[in-house]
Amino acid sequence: MSRAAAVALILAACAGPDEPGPTGDTFIAFTPAFRGFRGWTSFHSDGPADDGTVSPDALGARTLYIDPVPQSGAAAFPVGTIVIEARETGTQNIFARVKRGGTYNTGGARDWEWFELIEQPDLAIVWRGIGPPNGESYGGDPNACNACHADRCAGNDFTCSPTLSLASF
Numbered sequence: 001m002s003r004a005a006a007v008a009l010i011l012a013a014c015a016g017p018d019e020p021g022p023t024g025d026t027f028i029a030f031t032p033a034f035r036g037f038r039g040w041t042s043f044h045s046d047g048p049a050d051d052g053t054v055s056p057d058a059l060g061a062r063t064l065y066i067d068p069v070p071q072s073g074a075a076a077f078p079v080g081t082i083v084i085e086a087r088e089t090g091t092q093n094i095f096a097r098v099k100r101g102g103t104y105n106t107g108g109a110r111d112w113e114w115f116e117l118i119e120q121p122d123l124a125i126v127w128r129g130i131g132p133p134n135g136e137s138y139g140g141d142p143n144a145c146n147a148c149h150a151d152r153c154a155g156n157d158f159t160c161s162p163t164l165s166l167a168s169f
């Protein structure tokens with residue numbers, strides 16, 4: 001079953017077709033949920049502007065992948081949304097964030113779980129959680145995922161890239 005179908009099933013089990021799902025809905029992503037992401041809706045981003053607030057390690061061109069694309073006018077990304085950022089240069093790290101819901105990560109980017117992925121060439125999860133484990137980072141940037149995304153990007157459901165502005169869908 002596809003991830004979208006699984007989410008739809010869960011939502012259908014919890015609410016009528018026209019009602020939003022209850023706030024307790026959760027989606028816990030495992031490796032199959034990320035497979036085939038190179039074929040999802042994607043956007044090129046030149047990366048954040050170098051205004052001195054972002055570490056050089058977090059700069060640079062990347063491709064953003066999203067599934068599903070939010071509905072026009074949505075105030076937030078729905079539970080089950082996966083956003084992947086694949087660096088096009090340097091270390092070519094792949095980071096992801098999944099709208100897990102269920103008040104996960106309440107102290108940071110609420111409802112979002114953080115991931116690093118790797119293609120070797122099969123896709124695998126390097127780590128997951130409310131931040132990286134010791135020794136891992138945002139491509140070398142010493143700041144926590146939550147520190148940047150919750151402080152600066154809360155107004156767009158903790159999503160920082162202007163390309164993924166909710167208002168643009």
Ligand code: HEC
Nearest residue numbers: 045047048085095096097114138143144145148159160161
């Ligand atoms: C130094 C601040 C900073 C830190 C730390 C940081 N991010 Fe980001 N992140 C950004 C910015 C800025 C963007 C938007 C880049 C662009 O313009 O496309 C972004 C974009 C992303 C995206 C693409 C979706 C989005 O939100 O726009 C993912 C996925 C992501 N970051 C994951 C992570 C993960 C995982 C961590 C922790 C390991 C992390 N980030 C830490 C600043 C940061």
